[in-house]
Amino acid sequence: MAPADREARILEGAVAFFADVGFEGGTRELAARLGITQPLLYRYFPSKEVLLDRVYQEVYLSRWNPQWEKWLTDRSRPLEKRLTAFYQDYAQVIMTYEWVRLFMFAGLKGLDFNARYIAFLRATVFDKVVLELRVDCGQEDTSPVRDEEVELVWGLHAAIYYLGVRRWIYRMPMPADLDRDIALRVSTFLGGFSRVYADA
Incomplete structure (x- = not known):
């Protein structure tokens, strides 16, 4: 999968994951749900904070x-x-x-x-x-x-x-x-x- 496509797929999965379980959900659980390793997740989003900021941008600003x-x-x-x-x-x-x-x-x-x-x-x-x-x-x-x-x-x-x-x-x-x-x-x-x- 191309890196841009992989990043978009992870972000899409993160939006669905946090909407289901809340922000207490961890990146290990998210990676498991997506069928990828946690290190691969961190290759695209270096921290949970970075990922959450992208979730905010995706859900609240990009749809404006x-x-x-x-x-x-x-x-x-x-x-x-x-x-x-x-x-x-x-x-x-x-x-x-x-x-x-x-x-x-x-x-x-x-x-x-x-x-x-x-x-x-x-x-x-x-x-x-x-x-x-x-x-x-x-x-x-x-x-x-x-x-x-x-x-x-x-x-x-x-x-x-x-x-x-x-x-x-x-x-x-x-x-x-x-x-x-x-x-x-x-x-x-x-x-x-x-x-x-x-x-x-």
Whole structure:
């Protein structure tokens, strides 16, 4: 097998392995599952830390669609349509066995996956959405985004992410029509946000 193909196969196996057993799983067990020796594993990934960083890159960053940021800020479309389109598409990426379980295991293990990804989301999604929400409420306010505003966006984001938790952690059914469910959540969020923002 070509080295690049072998590396990709090991990484793919590592993603599946850690999603199954959590990050307590060792490289010896991973190598056994992959049918290779531990020294061969370390030839491609010199330490477990290096391997975990590649797992993070593979699952959380390589699957990110840069077009999403453009969708969110395209004011030629109503904000509700933009948010709905983003979250419907985003949900297809995050509501997988590996994505949800690795994120939960990382938090329980105290890895930095969660903090890194949340910082990434703040820069690429949350702050942008807050600015778009201000405009949608008739405020051309470009002052720094406040934590209180981000918390409101978090409420919508977390509600959608929780659907994946329901499926892959609790083994409970998801809504039959996920796109419709997301559209309703976005609509509900926007109605509440405009009222709260006006009061604030």
